[in-house]
Amino acid sequence: MDEMINVFQPSLGERELAAVAEVFAGNWIGRGRRTAEFEASFARHLGVGRDHVTSLNSCTEAAFLAVQLAGFGPGDEVVLPTVSFVGAANAIAACGARPVFCDVDPHTLNPTVADIEAVLTSRTKGVLILHYGGYPGDVARISALCARRRILLIEDAAIGVASRVDGRACGTFGDMGVWSFDHGKIVVTVDGGMLYVRDPELAARAPKLAFLGLEQRSGYDQAMRSRTRWWDFEVSSFSRRSVTNDVLAAVGSVQLSRLPEFIGRRRVIAGRYDRGLSGVDGLRCPPPLPPGHESSYYMYWIQVSPGIRDELARDLYERGIYTTFRYPLLHRVAAYGSAAALPNAEYAAARTLLLPMHQGLTDADADRVVTTVRECLGERLRAPAGWREAEV
Template sequence: MINVFQPSLGEEELDAVRAVFESNWIGKGAKVDEFERTFAAHLGVDAANVMSVTSCTEATFLAMELAGVGPGCEVVVPTVSFVSVANAVAAHGARPVFCDVDPRTLNPTAEHVEAALTSATKAVVVLHYGGHPGDIERIAALCRDRGLLLIEDAANAVASTAGGRACGTFGDFGVWSFDHGKIAVAVDGGILYARDPAHVERGRKLAYFGLEAFSGFSQAERSANRWWDIEVSEFGRRSIMNDVLAAVGCVQLRRLPDFLRRRGEIVARYDRELAGLPGLALPPRLPEGHVGSHYFYWVQMAADIRDDVAADLYRRGIYTTLRYPLLHKVRAYGADVRLPGAERAAATTLCLPLHQGLSDADVTAVVAALTETVTARSAREAS
């Protein structure tokens, strides 16, 4: 099966994990610190603004807590988002208010966000769909003007920039994922960015039981005696990263430029070889000053053939998908709203395989199969 997503792991990652095992320290330690410093440098921010956690979902939950999201609050969320975002809002007793997106970019515009604002709005969440920055500059300006917190879900956007600035750093908080399906993986794990370093300092406590300091060797070095005593400042949980995952993550960040180069080559081939195929729309080109991460490559076609095309490709050993199912259609969130742009996109969009492990032969197979099945299905519908 030619997969939609697939990690690229090898001997370098195994050597890094082996070194951690041989150190006899596999918990949170030097490798976690290195991973955080490296990613902060990648973003162009100070290490004091960045912390690692067990997953992007945990980073999102933590961002909501640090932002003061709670009962009586509303948080605007694009309906094309991952379920973890809406869960993080609802789990804190707040109400997710879903906004529409552009049917071609699948990102919200500032106008979409503004239309969903009410007097109860506390924060806005944006997703950089497929690694495209979207309307982030204008949305950030809107949030500043309205005194709203902005949380960026940059899980798709590990290397995306707008105007030379890293996506995830336009707002008050940003979150990234390093799970098995991302461009750079740490097997699992997430990063939280906060504009205010005080939020990171508090976040570190919340991610480790609310303790004022870690116990063990680090505490012993600062205390002449009774280094095992603890002090709990608030009620937290355990969601810290460990050196095993961080070691993999450090290697993957070093390899990230090569991953992005290969993904760019694949995108260029898709753009070139699928151009002009009747009935098929390719991803919109990025505006001037925007750099994407090549996370998704999505095509759009008539709604009445999309599902059949996906099934045909699957039978040929090519896995495709729709990311992401619309959140305002999920009963648990209790939304009662029509969002026509997102609904149109959800009916017509299909994400093709895109990862750095795709061979040239894989790409050729995807292009040939998609061309054949779209042409055949379109002809059948027209007859």
């Protein structure tokens, strides 16, 4: 078998190593100057004020913190698409609120305004949407709907670090947004996340909630300010410790500077897939982006008959191409207690397969993926238990 082509893969090199070495040489590896610089750079990338972002140790922790800042609790309902990351639903359920799952468009796998409106009730206090695959989706209209209904909107932009609509960054349409920098994302800090909060007062609370309810400064900083009893502290809330550090932030700053390069390469790969797979019998490519929409191209997905999707994934794996499906439907998870019927999501979950998509792919890798998909699909079509194109 040829060397395996991964679905997701980071791009780390000498610049990132040099940044880490510089942190080590400075002998301060906790949260400090480099973390602040990373936050400031990310705020500029989003086009928001520096004081509105807080870096954290994961995107899931950012989601938990967003839910805490929102004040969701028992008796509240928070709507989210069933095609979403488990951490989002966990954040809602952990605060005592009820996750209410909505359907999605069967081909973009993003929720529409109609999908969300269908499950709103008088108890709905929030909406938490995902930008599937880095495609912005209906975020502008969903934001307008939430504003009209006085419902708080949180955007899970974990995989939408460069996604925009008419120049506006996804993650900033809502009241809050969260991003991921874990080992499989586009901008990588090994593990990490970022939280954006629009409201200035809530934004000022975020760093304290991320650090045990304390003022977020070191004992050394306290000494420089007060010159006396710098070990004293006050607790403003009973909170967790969710902060990141200068080692990871140094890596993140280098990665963020490389983001245009990463997105450019991903766009090329997506175009190569589009040209190689469009028009193939029994296969559907992602829908084209609407005017004004910019994608992060985090995922590239195809849709095939549910009768052979799993077999196709196995065929590809055996020929050195790793594929997957994200995300398993949350309304099927017993722990959330949902009995929702969401036919479009069920349709998509049975047919969708993610192909390798990362900036480390060469043209030869992408061509190999295209050729192998076409070959494996053709073999399955010719099998006795074949299927019809109309099923896609």
